[in-house]
Amino acid sequence: MKKNTILYTAVLSVIALNGLLNSQILLASEPTIQSRENTYLDFRKETIYFVFLDRFSDGDPNNNTGKNAETYNPNNLKKYIGGDIKGLINKLPYLKSLGITAIWITPPV
8 A cells, every 4th residue: 555655646746747847848938929800600690400410311331330230220210320421511512501500410429
């Protein structure tokens, strides 16, 4: 137990010292200030379309089974259906025609 405590103390000391040295390096450099126009989007003005990627559109059937073919079954809603980023890209003109200006997607799996 005592050896672990000494080891943890040594590791934390190295981390703290490293952080101190890095902060000194950052403080020594001259900050640069650049002016720019506000480029942030005001999403209150956007028409956002939420896409559950797996259920949306299958643009590349070659990647449907992945490493585990048992998880893919387009006839079983409890399984992977096959939607992917390529399918979303293929549908962008359609979404634009609906007036969609922003897309919020689920994480690809």
